[in-house]
Amino acid sequence: MSAPDDESIQARPAVQPAVFDVRAPAAQTAPVVFASPHSGRAYSPAFVAASRLDPLTLRRSEDAFVDEIFAAAPEHGAPLIRAHFPRAYVDPNRESHELDPAMFADALPGHVNSASPRVAAGLGTVARIVASGEEIYESKLRWSDARRRIETCYVPYHAALGDLVDETQRRFGVCLLVDCHSMPSVGGPMDADPGHPRSDFILGDCHATSCGATVSDLAERRLAELGYQVTRNDPYAGGFTTRHYGRPASGVHALQIEINRGLYMDEWRIERGPGMAALIDSAKRLIESLVAIDPALLAAP
Secondary structure, rough: OOOOOOOHHHOOOOOOOOOOEEEOOOOOOOEEEEOOOOOOOOOOOOHHHOOOOOOOHHHHHHOOHHHHOOHHHHOOOOEEEEEOOOOOOOOOOOOOOOEEEEEEOOOOOOOOEEEOOOHHOOOOOOOOOOOOOOOOOOOEHHHHHHHHHHHHHHHHHHHHHHHHHHHHHHHHOEEEEEEEEEEEOOOOOOOOOOOEEEOOEEEEEOOOOOHHHHHHHHHHHHHHHHOOOOOOOOOOOOOOHHHOEEEEEHHHEEEEEEEHHHHHEEEOOOOEEOHHHHEEEEEEEEHHHOOOOOOHHOOOO
């Protein structure tokens, strides 16, 4: 099983229908899995009530509409898994327990990773701030609340994603996981590039450790042919998902794709912009190129 192996989260609770869904093709014809972990927008009234922020500000941590941008994946023979819970509620692109003790009224258990750079930045598994830097909560949380979020959202999502990766590798011998994200058009206050305009796309392969160079080259070349400016690994080299699932030496590759939100949306209002249709068309062309990849290029050395 490729899901996170943290002993404290091995139990799988009953999956809530709203946690995620898998858009499966009629028949999987390509060794590729697409994931949209940060486009979830199901904000519970209790979560909104516990926040000091208005709902629109909370949404600024979303990779808004990314699930729509890659919605054509099943039409091309590849499954698409979509998280429905918001990133600001619990972030599946972190380790299972990257938590800030200062956010909690009670003590955290010993297996919690409280020393990661993500925690220091306020963006752990349960975030302290939204992407624009504002504090989320009026008061401190309880450990039981974080544990419930992890058990009911994080664990089922990764169990399903791990199953998709494992089943794809069983069927084809190899797997390419494409982790789909979007990014602010300008680096924010908590980012490594504050105030700097960004490329149209950033490809993250953990500096060629989570994904073979052949795959990253293919994606970069296709996007450049479509007229986009593409950079690699700066400032986003890949998150937990790419590091955890990407094992090129075992025939499993993980590539993170970050899309500049200025291409397709109003970043302030969280609304689709006039560039949305063109970007969806470009994403279809990228999907076509990725699902057509020769499985031999993904095989373990």
